[in-house]
Amino acid sequence: MREQVPRGIIQPHQTRGDVRETCDVVVMGSGAGGAAAAATLAEAGLDVLVLEEGAFHRTSEYGANATAMFSALMRDGGATATIGRAPVPYMEGRCVGGSTVINGGMCWRTPEDVLDHWAGAMGLPDLAPAALDPLFDEVEATINARYQDPGSEGGNNEVFRRGAEKLGWKYQRNKRNQIHCVGSNECVTGCPSGAKQSTVYSWLPRVFARGGRLMTHCKVTKVLVERGRAVGLAGTLDDPHRRRKFVVRAKAVVLAGGAVQTPLLMLRNKIAPKNEHVGRHFTIHPNIKVAALFEDRVESMRGVHQAYQCTEFKKRGILLAPGGIPLMFTAVAFSDFGRRLAERMRDYHHIATGGVLVDDFSSGRIMAPLGIPLVKYDVTDIDQEKFVEAAGLLATLYFAAGAKEVYLPFHGYPVLKSVDDVKKLHDHMPRVEDTEYFTAHLMGSCRMHGDPRQGVVGPDGQCWDLPGLYLADASVMPGTIGVNPQVTIMALARLIALRLADKLQRRAAA
Amino acid sequence: MGRNFSFKGHTRRIARALVDTMMPRWPELEVDLTDRILDDVEGVVRGFPAAFQVGYVAGLWALEAASPLLGGGPQPFTRCDLETRERRLRALQDSKVPQLRQVLLLYGVFVTASAYAQPEVEAFLGVPRRAWRDARARFRERLVQMEASRPLRPATPEALGSHGVAPAATYLDEGTLAAEALRAMGE
Structure with missing residues (x-):
């Protein structure tokens, strides 16, 4: 049965002329x-x-075409970013x-x-x-705001939990605003099941x-x-x-x-x-993505977006979390293109994705020179040190869970093959300009x-x-x-x- | 520009060449998705503010005119073969100038997002996303029906669970579970 537009919502075709x-x-x-x-x-x-x-969309209108949903649900089609030492893409509904x-x-x-x-x-x-x-x-x-239905977590969350448990790191179950989230894992383009x-x-x-x-x-x-x-x-x-x-x-x-x-x-x-x-x-909780390749199938498509968070390092302002994303966003996470990316994506079923979030010391500014919107934000070197540390921690967690390789979002950095490679991160600190950030928390x-x-x-x-x-x-x-x-x-x-x-x-x- | 934006004339040829270079290719997958991805990218750019659209098109023309500086001969980007175009984009990707890399990243995001959401690509990689979405939505309908007959809903933050419909071990098993849910719904 077609979902009704709730009574109380007034769309342009229901009014005429200027509205007072x-x-x-x-x-x-x-x-x-x-x-x-x-x-x-x-x-x-x-x-x-x-x-x-924006417009009202029924759940049935949250379609499978991700780029179309970006345009329908997000400001500027999702192509919004802060300006500064490194752009930080963000999304506004x-x-x-x-x-x-x-x-x-x-x-x-x-x-x-x-x-x-x-x-x-x-x-x-x-x-x-x-x-x-x-x-x-x-x-x-x-x-x-509930815990997930048992069994809905999926492989992407499971490898994260396994890694945290092996290391003895504290992790917590997430509460999410959902009624029977069944793990479609398409939260970002509108929950297709109506669970969220x-x-x-x-x-x-x-x-x-x-x-x-x-x-x-x-x-x-x-x-x-x-x-x-x-x-x-x-x-x-x-x-x-x-x-x-x-x-x-x-x-x-x-x-x-x-x-x-x-x-x-x-x-x-x-x-x-x-x-x-x-x-x-203006603060943004910058995030970076980390991906890991496993011998066993992870099947990131199946399961909830994020069932746990590792709070072991919360006092240091670092939060680690899995982040299950659909195929197209996993591909985007590698910041590559063409045939080389295509070869890597053959391993999609074995790839887990997660992210780190740091409490930012820096703060940005919203400006409107001549009415033009500008969102200025610079990740500081202090925050960058936390990012590098956090990326290393998440890589360590994935290796503990059995990862063969870990991919970090630092330009020019080789794929990590073992936990020993994590130590090398600190020998040559990746610059802010060489890091790919994103955020969804604007405050x-x-x-x-x-x-x-x-x-x-x-x-x-x-x-x-x-x-x-x-x-x-x-x-x-x-x-x-x-x-x-x-x-x-x-x-x-x-x-x-x-x-x-x-x-x-x-x-x-x- | 604005909400009527479209790639026209030579701008379209440049955008198409860019899409053609950045889209995934596998020898075993023969279908040509270039135009479909180009349409998707065009749709995304249509949603940009006008100033951003101007910048996007200017970037395409800069690629066309200035990419010979990246090697592979004097031909503009659209006249190069795939290997040369890819080599030029790789040169940008490996540039020491972060802004150049960041611009390339922006162009690539929309091509990659569209490409990997194409049903043929998903099928090739064994990712039945559309079927999964549908199966999950139907399964949830069953759980919600069950919820209606439950005397008391657990207080937050406790999980609602799926008692009577699916044990935790098979919650994400779309094969048996979806079929079971559909049978239970009389379909």
């Missing part, structure tokens, strides 16, 4: 932050309208559900030491572990159940400001037939476009022009801080410099967290939305 709307709260973005905030506000009895730049549609679905609470730091040094006592725990509980229940509980299946139905609405194809270009207060959003409606505009007026405005789009909108609109923190303190470009001189938003998520403007996405994260961020984003968005709902209700009562 009013509501209590208008929310830009339907990803982890926007959807969680919208559901919280709608359930508080407020009239909520969500504006999403641009569809109903945002990046929760294209992420791997890992669910980790913010580590307690991170929350303690935020609560203490950054003047945010409401982010202390005890205060956020109930929110984490709610988030995890909403998105079904993106916001389309978790938060947004709660918005619609309480009468909230979501308009697709709405590119927000302007924050409406009157008498020093944010009063709405305006922009263009991406109608293929003709150029249309929309204007939404509201009592409060919530930006949840993510750690790149939210500061970009603020910079282009010259919001808080004297606040030097807008667009700064902290409009950070929350208890001191107005040190951040963009206060503890309630309201912009210090513009009343009525709230931020509820990864941009408000006060710093890097060292784990996959969607649960943190949702918890912060819910906290901000609860405060906002309370404020609007009290204002209405008065």
